[in-house]
Amino acid sequence: MKKKSTFSQRLLIFLLFFFLYAPIIVLIIFSFNSTKSRSVWTGFTFDWYVKLFNNSAILSALYTTLLVSVLAAVIATIAGTFAAVGLFNMKKRPRDILLQINNIPVINADIITGVSLCVLFVFLGKIFNFKLGFGTLLIAHITFNIPYVILSVMPKLRQLDKNLFEAAQDLGCTWMQAFTKVIIPEIRPGIVNGLLMAFTLSVDDFVISYFTAGSVETLSMRIYAMTKKRISPEINAISTILFVTILLLLIIINVRQAQQEKASARKRAEFENR
Amino acid sequence: MSEKLINLENIHKDYGGKVVLDNINLYVRDKEFVTLLGPSGCGKTTTLRIIGGFETPSAGVVYFDGKKINDLPPHKRPVNTVFQRYALFTHMNVYDNIAFGLRIAKVSENVIKDRVTNMLKLINLPDYAKREVSSLSGGEQQRIAIARALVNHPRVLLLDEPLGALDLKLRKEMQRELKSIQQQVGITFVYVTHDQEEALTMSDTIVVMNKGKIQQIGTPVDIYNEPKNAFVADFIGESNILDGVMHKDRLVSFCGKNFDCLDSGFEKDETVDVVVRPEDFEIVPIEDAQLVGTVKSTIFMGVHNEIMVETEDFTWKVHSIYNAEVGDKIGLFLTPDDIHIMHKS
Numbered sequence: 351m352k353k354k355s356t357f358s359q360r361l362l363i364f365l366l367f368f369f370l371y372a373p374i375i376v377l378i379i380f381s382f383n384s385t386k387s388r389s390v391w392t393g394f395t396f397d398w399y400v401k402l403f404n405n406s407a408i409l410s411a412l413y414t415t416l417l418v419s420v421l422a423a424v425i426a427t428i429a430g431t432f433a434a435v436g437l438f439n440m441k442k443r444p445r446d447i448l449l450q451i452n453n454i455p456v457i458n459a460d461i462i463t464g465v466s467l468c469v470l471f472v473f474l475g476k477i478f479n480f481k482l483g484f485g486t487l488l489i490a491h492i493t494f495n496i497p498y499v500i501l502s503v504m505p506k507l508r509q510l511d512k513n514l515f516e517a518a519q520d521l522g523c524t525w526m527q528a529f530t531k532v533i534i535p536e537i538r539p540g541i542v543n544g545l546l547m548a549f550t551l552s553v554d555d556f557v558i559s560y561f562t563a564g565s566v567e568t569l570s571m572r573i574y575a576m577t578k579k580r581i582s583p584e585i586n587a588i589s590t591i592l593f594v595t596i597l598l599l600l601i602i603i604n605v606r607q608a609q610q611e612k613a614s615a616r617k618r619a620e621f622e623n624r
Numbered sequence: 625m626s627e628k629l630i631n632l633e634n635i636h637k638d639y640g641g642k643v644v645l646d647n648i649n650l651y652v653r654d655k656e657f658v659t660l661l662g663p664s665g666c667g668k669t670t671t672l673r674i675i676g677g678f679e680t681p682s683a684g685v686v687y688f689d690g691k692k693i694n695d696l697p698p699h700k701r702p703v704n705t706v707f708q709r710y711a712l713f714t715h716m717n718v719y720d721n722i723a724f725g726l727r728i729a730k731v732s733e734n735v736i737k738d739r740v741t742n743m744l745k746l747i748n749l750p751d752y753a754k755r756e757v758s759s760l761s762g763g764e765q766q767r768i769a770i771a772r773a774l775v776n777h778p779r780v781l782l783l784d785e786p787l788g789a790l791d792l793k794l795r796k797e798m799q800r801e802l803k804s805i806q807q808q809v810g811i812t813f814v815y816v817t818h819d820q821e822e823a824l825t826m827s828d829t830i831v832v833m834n835k836g837k838i839q840q841i842g843t844p845v846d847i848y849n850e851p852k853n854a855f856v857a858d859f860i861g862e863s864n865i866l867d868g869v870m871h872k873d874r875l876v877s878f879c880g881k882n883f884d885c886l887d888s889g890f891e892k893d894e895t896v897d898v899v900v901r902p903e904d905f906e907i908v909p910i911e912d913a914q915l916v917g918t919v920k921s922t923i924f925m926g927v928h929n930e931i932m933v934e935t936e937d938f939t940w941k942v943h944s945i946y947n948a949e950v951g952d953k954i955g956l957f958l959t960p961d962d963i964h965i966m967h968k969s
Contacts, residue, residue: 511709511710511711511712512709513711514713516676516678516698516705516707516711517707517711517713518713518724519678519697519698519699520676520698520699520703520704520773521704521724521725521728521772521773522699522725522776523699524697524699531728535716536713536714536715538715613758
C-alpha cells in the first residue's frame with residue numbers, strides 16, 4: 351500500500367536536497383556572473399571560462415590531473431583485475447580475510463591514507479634518494495584505486511559459470527588463451543566500471559594528492575591554492591567544470607551498472623522459468 | 625588401434641586424505657556409449673574429470689589409445705566436454721561459440737563456416753547462428769554446448785550430467801536426441817548421470833559407482849536383471865531386499881520358508897541378501913501362494929498399482945495391475961528366476 355506523502359515529509363525532502371545542492375547551484379550560477387560580486391547578479395558572461403583557459407597555472411594543473419588520473423586508472427585496473435582473479439581462485443578463508451583487508455582503504459579516511467603515504471614516501475625517499483613529485487603522486491593514486499577495481503571486478507567473477515575456464519581449456523586454449531579469450535571478455539563490464547570509477551576518484555581526489563604530490567599541483571590543489579588569495583570567479587568556473595565532469599562519469603557508471611543488473615536479472619528469471 | 629580407447633588402471637584420488645576414488649579399473653571401447661552412474665558424491669564426475677584432464681589421479685595410470693596421458697593438459701587431449709551448466713561463452717553469439725575451438729586450432733574460416741553450419745543442422749537449430757546465447761532456452765543452450773564440443777571432431781565426448789537442469793519432458797526428448805547424435809557421428813560418449821532410467825535407456829555399458837568404488841560394469845540388461853549386490857539392485861530400479869540363508873546350491877530360505885532359486889556357489893548356510901523386483905511377483909489365490917500377507921496400502925502409479933503387502937517377517941513392495949483393497953489377504957508367488965541371491969557386502 352502506498353501512502354500519500356504528507357506536506358511535512360515533502361518539505362523535509364526539499365530542505366534536504368536544498369541544503370545539499372544549493373551551494374553547488376549558486377556556484378554554477380555565479381560562474382556566469384559578469385562581475386566579481388558573489389552576491390549580486392550583474393549579467394551573463396563566459397569570461398571566467400575564457401580566462402580559465404588562458405591561465406597557465408590552471409592548465410598545467412589540469413594536465414597533471416588528467417595524466418595522473420589516466421595513468422593511475424589504467425595501471426590500477428590492470429593490477430586490480432589480476433588481483434581479483436587471484437583472490438577469486440584462493441581458498442575461501444584466506445580470500446575472505448584479504449577481501450576485508452582490501453576494504454580497509456575504502457572506508458579509511460583519506461587524510462590517514464594521505465599522511466601515511468606521505469610518511470612512507472619521505473622515509474623511503476631518504477633511503478633511495480627521491481623527492482615527492484609526480485612519481486609519488488601516481489603511486490598514491492594507483493594505491494587508493496586498486497581496492498575499488500577489485501570491488502567492481504569481483505562480482506563479475508562470481509557470476510561466471512564455474513566451468514567456464516575449463517570449457518575454454520577443453521576447446522584447446524592454453525591457460526593464457528583461456529584467460530585472455532574467455533575470462534577477460536566475460537568480466538569486461540566489471541573491468542570497465544572499475545576503470546571509470548578509478549578515473550573518477552583520481553580526478554576528484556584532493557587530500558591524498560595534497561600529501562603526496564610535493565611540488566606538483568593537481569587541479570583540486572590549484573583550486574585550494576586559489577582560495578587562499580583573493581577569491582576569483584575563475585574558481586567558480588573551474589569547480590563547475592570539475593563538478594559536471596564527475597557528475598557525468600558517475601551517471602555513466604550508474605547507468606552501466608543498472609543495465610548490467612537488469613540483464614543478469616533477466617537471465618536469472620529465464621533460468622528459473624525453464 | 626587398441627580395443628580399449630580409454631583405459632583407467634588402478635586409479636586412486638584423494639583430496640587431503642579424503643578418498644574420492646578407490647582403485648578404479650575401467651576401460652571404454654571405441655564408439656561405445658558408456659555411462660557412469662551413481663548417487664552424488666560417488667566419484668563419477670571426478671572420474672570424468674580425470675579423463676578430461678581437469679584432475680590428476682593421486683595414483684594409477686590413464687591410457688588413451690594405448691598411450692599414457694596422465695600429464696597431458698586438457699587442451700592437448702582428443703576429448704571434448706559438455707559441462708553441467710553448459711559453460712557457454714555469453715559474450716559471443718551461437719556461431720562464435722561453436723566456432724571457438726576451431727578458431728583456437730587455426731582452422732580456416734571457410735572450413736569453420738561449413739562445419740558450424742553442419743553442426744547447427746545436426747542439433748536441429750539451423751537458423752540460430754546469429755542468436756545471442758543468453759536469449760536461448762535451457763534445452764537450446766544444451767544443444768549449443770553439444771555442438772561446440774562435437775564440431776572439433778573429438779575421439780571421445782565427455783558429458784557431465786548434461787540434462788540435469790532440464791524439465792522431465794525435455795529431458796526425455798534430449799535423451800533420444802543425444803543417442804541419435806551419437807549414432808550419427810559415430811564417436812565414443814562417456815556420460816555421467818545419477819538418473820538410472822537415463823542410464824538404462826541410452827547406454828551400451830553402465831558403470832555403477834558408489835563411495836568411490838565401481839560396484840558393477842555391464843550392459844543395461846545385465847545390470848537390471850543380474851545386479852551384483854544389494855546396492856546396485858536398490859539403485860537400479862526398485863527392489864525388495866531382505867536377509868536370507870543359503871542352505872545349499874539353488875535352495876534359499878527367507879521368511880521362514882525354503883525357496884528354489886538359480887544361484888549357486890555359496891557356502892553352506894551363508895547369510896545372503898535376497899533381492900526381489902516388485903514387478904516379478906505374481907498375485908495368486910491364497911491356497912497356491914508361497915507367501916500370504918495383508919495389504920497395508922495401495923497407490924495407483926499409472927501403468928500399475930504399488931501394493932505394500934505385510935507378511936509376518938517383511939513388508940513387500942509389489943507392482944501389479946491387480947486392484948487390491950487395504951486389509952485384503954492376498955497370496956504371492958515367485959518362480960526361481962525371480963529370486964536373486966547376493967553376497968553380503
